[in-house]
């Protein structure tokens with residue numbers, strides 16, 4: 001009996017154990033389920049947060065990109081505005097250097113390229129330091145144009161910043177108006193009495209000695225002659241009007257020291273190389289002899305590309321103004337320059 005009882009007790013215990021195991025199992029299952037739900041909610045929440053955050057970030061980035069794209073273009077536009085200024089400035093500096101040293105350029109275009117590329121490098125570094133924008137640029141060509149007073153400078157510009165890039169060839173018109181003409185100085189540097197002021201060359205005896213050395217007979221007619229120093233374009237175009245108004249137009253032209261387009265005269269960059277004539281479409285001016293009371297004389301034709309050349313040909317006296325018994329004259333070849341400037345009747 002006891003044994004049975006005990007057995008019963010055992011059985012009861014087991015039943016009880018079974019119940020408690022089931023209960024634990026049930027509780028565990030419920031717990032796991034809750035954790036799973038909670039985790040899912042948490043993951044969902046995290047995913048949602050990530051999506052929201054990403055949207056916000058990309059939205060902000062878009063705004064940022066619009067701003068920096070505008071800025072980028074603005075900064076590059078500003079950079080490009082500097083290029084013609086640098087090129088103008090460089091041509092002037094080179095011409096001043098030729099005048100100062102009385103030494104011609106060996107190759108004015110390559111000298112200009114060297115100086116301009118150096119200045120662009122400095123400018124590029126400045127833009128990198130100030131705006132963190134990398135710019136590469138260099139002068140790729142200098143072209144003569146149909147206007148002999150103006151050149152076309154072409155500059156290659158390349159830049160990249162992040163997603164943005166810029167590549168273009170910038171064309172600038174660079175002219176030589178108001179720059180100094182080095183030709184008389186380069187031809188006469190070994191003659192002592194050449195001088196110049198702000199606007200003109202005064203030859204003293206330098207030009208007559210030079211003409212004597214080049215076999216010109218009436219070389220002394222160019223003693224104390226003068227000619228312009230600074231390049232200014234003659235407004236009396238067509239040029240045959242120089243003979244209008246009893247020579248007053250020609251007088252005004254010579255008083256102002258104007259230059260004229262000419263196939264035979266050198267362009268400005270060739271003048272910097274010490275040439276008075278070149279293969280490009282160029283320009284010419286006149287050497288004004290000293291006023292005289294004599295008439296009917298003949299000397300070297302006074303166009304600068306004739307005077308400063310290996311082939312000096314003669315010109316006849318052309319009186320365009322007379323005051324107090326003194327004539328203002330030019331020596332011009334009868335069939336060339338006299339005709340071109342409308343002075344055939346003088």
Ligand SMILES: [Zn+2]
Pocket residue numbers: 234235236242253254258259260
């Ligand atoms: Zn003129």
Ligand SMILES: [Zn+2]
Pocket residue numbers: 266267268269270271278279280281282
């Ligand atoms: Zn030339």
